[in-house]
Amino acid sequence: MTDRAIKPITVTLGEMTKRAQAHVASGRYGSISEVVRAGLRALDREEAALDALIKARVEQALADPRPLLSGEDVSASIAAHHANRRARDA
Template structure:
């Protein structure tokens, strides 16, 4: 429940309005405000998981003991791979 210190916020949902209203009509949510709050909580969870994934990937990359490859070698390798996949010359 909103405290007295919180001010109401107006949100324009555009094409998402019908989806929010459908959730209220189904009885899963009491109001569109609850739908929006649930969406923000889901976004918080998604962003936290993404942060964990990125942190793990960075740690994995930093722990990699393979020698560093020059950028030009990486570019030419990617261009060759692209050429093989598309059938177009690099």
């Protein structure tokens, strides 16, 4: 499917309108549509990078040889951490 086969849509940019217009005025983009498409491509790259980071962190956690902690151990550790911070900040 080509871009010509896709129906135009209306997007309300609100406060971002002036920023989009400034990008067009700079000459880097020919239209606000190009600005929006560039923004969507940047969002795709950002989401792909975050997905890769999450996947790497999950793989790292699964490969961690240390024994698992129980929920009670985690809760106790968090409570102790906060108690130490409160005592230090007091």
